[in-house]
Amino acid sequence: MSKEKPFPEYRRKLGPGWWLANSHFTQYMIREWTSFFVAVFSLIYIYELSLFASGARADALNLLKNPGVIAFNVLALLFTLYHAFTWFYLIGKVQPIKMGKTTSKPWQALLVNIVLLLIVSFAVIEILVLR
């Protein structure tokens, strides 16, 4: 028997708009986009630090107060929190903890991680910023 396929098969390619096809894909893409915001935030942050380091304190403070930068930071924070929460939930799904006969639910992991995040953030602000 010949190995050759008698007729061509039709191959479909994933179009650039695939992530709009369903809401789960869109949510996934939003999560992926956080990396863009984190990257830009880091670049701005490094630039601010370099201004401080080179003694241009006034410029650094002006940049910090810039409404555009503040708006961007708020947006980046929202994206990062969204990313963090989806991951916290997934941690609970992937690694449920067994306690006797019951097993932890993903939302419990989400809750515990949010509390931990608040405690750590508060500690960092207390120790590094307000001290």
Place this chain on the structure above:
Amino acid sequence: MSQDIATIRVTRYRPEKDGKPYFQDYKVPYRKDMVVLDALNYIKANLDGTLTYRWSCRMGVCGSCGANVDGVPKLTCASFLHEFKGRTIKVEPLTHFPVIKDLVVNMDDFMHKLVEIKPWIIREKESPPEEGEYRQSAEELERYDQFSSCINCMLCYSACPVYGLNEKFLGPAATALAYRYIEDSRDQGKAVRFPIVHEIEGVWECTLVGECSVVCPKGVDPMLAIQKTKILGATNALKSLVMPRGGGK
């Protein structure tokens, strides 16, 4: 019982004639207990004998009737027509797979992946039959039970954009099945399966879209299997780093 009329919009692709697929509409009378597969069978028997699609058991067991129904990968034998009342029901071949004819896709890639992960119990040394079966506790069974429910319907692949972008990706069902054996207390084939699931196009290609687990008709959670396999691989690598002599077994 009263009958309504459903409009079924089916993808047609006749490779000997058509350069690319197109849609064809059929009007199908239906009752409340009829599913999309019944509509396809009605079309084939009464309206157009050239329509081609796969099916066998009609009860969600064989996994052969998968198609994209209204844009979502589903078993056509488990999708009731009345759920789409008033809407044209689009039935398309499973996404990401090459189309052979109408709703029939080429499954070769998936079949190769299934064989690749060696879906059977591997023993270093088989014990003689007189010694009886390899026994297992209820807890040990629970560790992999859900992953053994897979019916190889490929809906999860159709739902996975990572597979859509990179055909080499081992993908959801094959990994779920690999994990099913990795977690089986009777199996001793970790050393054989680990390199397969952890190669570049193995589990690490997964970016956690999670849609595979949403569409699975058998309650299998392939996304979970993939993440658990990642964790096993990472702990294994760590162990062999800390204890180079046999730590990462």
